[in-house]
Amino acid sequence: MKAPVRVAVTGAAGQIAYSLLFRIASGEMLGKDQPVILQLLEVPFEKPQQALKGVMMELQDCAFPLLTDMVGTDDPLVAFKDAEYALLVGARPRGPGMERADLLQENAKIFTAQGKALNDVAHRDVKVLVVGNPANTNAYIAMKSAPDLPAKNFTAMLRLDHNRAASQLAAKTGKAVASIEKLLVWGNHSPTMYADYRFATINGESVKAMIGDEAWNRDVFLPTVGKRGAAIIEARGLSSAASAANAAIDHMRDWALGTNGKWTTMGIPSDGSYGIPEGVMYGFPVTCENGAYEIVQGLEIDEFSRDRMNFTLNELEEERAAIAHLLG
Numbered sequence: 567m568k569a570p571v572r573v574a575v576t577g578a579a580g581q582i583a584y585s586l587l588f589r590i591a592s593g594e595m596l597g598k599d600q601p602v603i604l605q606l607l608e609v610p611f612e613k614p615q616q617a618l619k620g621v622m623m624e625l626q627d628c629a630f631p632l633l634t635d636m637v638g639t640d641d642p643l644v645a646f647k648d649a650e651y652a653l654l655v656g657a658r659p660r661g662p663g664m665e666r667a668d669l670l671q672e673n674a675k676i677f678t679a680q681g682k683a684l685n686d687v688a689h690r691d692v693k694v695l696v697v698g699n700p701a702n703t704n705a706y707i708a709m710k711s712a713p714d715l716p717a718k719n720f721t722a723m724l725r726l727d728h729n730r731a732a733s734q735l736a737a738k739t740g741k742a743v744a745s746i747e748k749l750l751v752w753g754n755h756s757p758t759m760y761a762d763y764r765f766a767t768i769n770g771e772s773v774k775a776m777i778g779d780e781a782w783n784r785d786v787f788l789p790t791v792g793k794r795g796a797a798i799i800e801a802r803g804l805s806s807a808a809s810a811a812n813a814a815i816d817h818m819r820d821w822a823l824g825t826n827g828k829w830t831t832m833g834i835p836s837d838g839s840y841g842i843p844e845g846v847m848y849g850f851p852v853t854c855e856n857g858a859y860e861i862v863q864g865l866e867i868d869e870f871s872r873d874r875m876n877f878t879l880n881e882l883e884e885e886r887a888a889i890a891h892l893l894g
């Protein structure tokens with residue numbers, strides 16, 4: 567049996583965590599041969615701390631063979647100590663009457679503090695996934711607040727958008743979702759994201775040719791994927807939780823264990839590829855191998871795509887400008 571690895575999860579008493587933690591502990595994220603120690607962070611208030619205790623009792627009651635230990639805490643320095651994986655799920659939700667700028671500022675405080683704590687105590691190869699919204703900008707802030715850790719270790723979750731796009735294409739073509747390859751999502755995890763199926767294939771055949779209807783892309787597909795989160799809230803009365811947890815598992819599993827040459831989407835700090843300014847936390851097509859991701863290069867960018875990529879980039883640049891003064 568391998569030595570256990572430490573996995574930190576924030577927002578551990580929240581609804582995404584309630585789906586996520588049990589799947590990490592059962593080995594679905596890092597493999598059925600990888601024991602884990604869960605290090606769970608919640609805010610220092612009685613109710614969430616009490617709820618966290620309840621979640622930990624349930625984890626205990628599952629008697630997961632791979633869960634060798636766990637700790638619940640309100641201190642990021644305890645939660646992130648020697649963590650090799652950190653899933654930053656907890657964030658400040660938008661309250662009634664709260665402006666977007668206020669939301670950015672409130673979250674900037676959280677992710678500055680958590681970035682600093684990761685910088686101080688996490689394993690030097692820690693893989694960080696930010697789920698809490700605004701995910702890309704929160705990931706950017708955490709990255710900038712952790713100067714001693716490699717920037718490439720900080721990522722944002724675009725995988726839910728990617729999975730939503732894949733399932734929409736499966737429904738449209740009547741093919742199995744598992745047969746879809748070479749799909750990608752550019753940009754911000756927000757309705758501005760650009761899900762791009764121009765290169766996608768199903769059993770080697772072009773999805774674009776199969777659909778053959780350019781208007782469907784613009785008028786149906788992109789709005790459906792972009793507004794899926796809002797549609798779930800309307801239907802369920804609560805935001806996506808199990809599907810978000812599933813996407814987080816997919817993201818971390820692929821990053822840690824590899825994609826066997828297949829493309830996926832990760833929000834990562836740009837290296838300047840495709841004209842996206844260096845450092846911007848942007849959704850890119852990647853492949854993963856040996857615990858590292860690499861951007862898929864050489865894709866042709868047509869005019870429609872460039873417009874969409876710039877649109878979502880502009881939103882990220884605005885978010886970045888709004889919090890720039892906090893990063894010193």
Ligand code: NAX
Binds near residue numbers: 607698723810
């Ligand atoms: P919940 O409100 O159910 O849970 C969040 C938990 O985080 C709460 O228990 C809260 O006490 C805790 N928390 C807040 N600040 C914290 C801090 N500084 N340290 C530790 N814990 C903290 O929200 P949930 O539905 O679980 O969603 C969590 C986040 O994921 C939200 O920001 C949400 O917007 C975001 N999402 C991101 C998605 C993505 O694709 N990137 C999709 C799903 C989801 O909307």
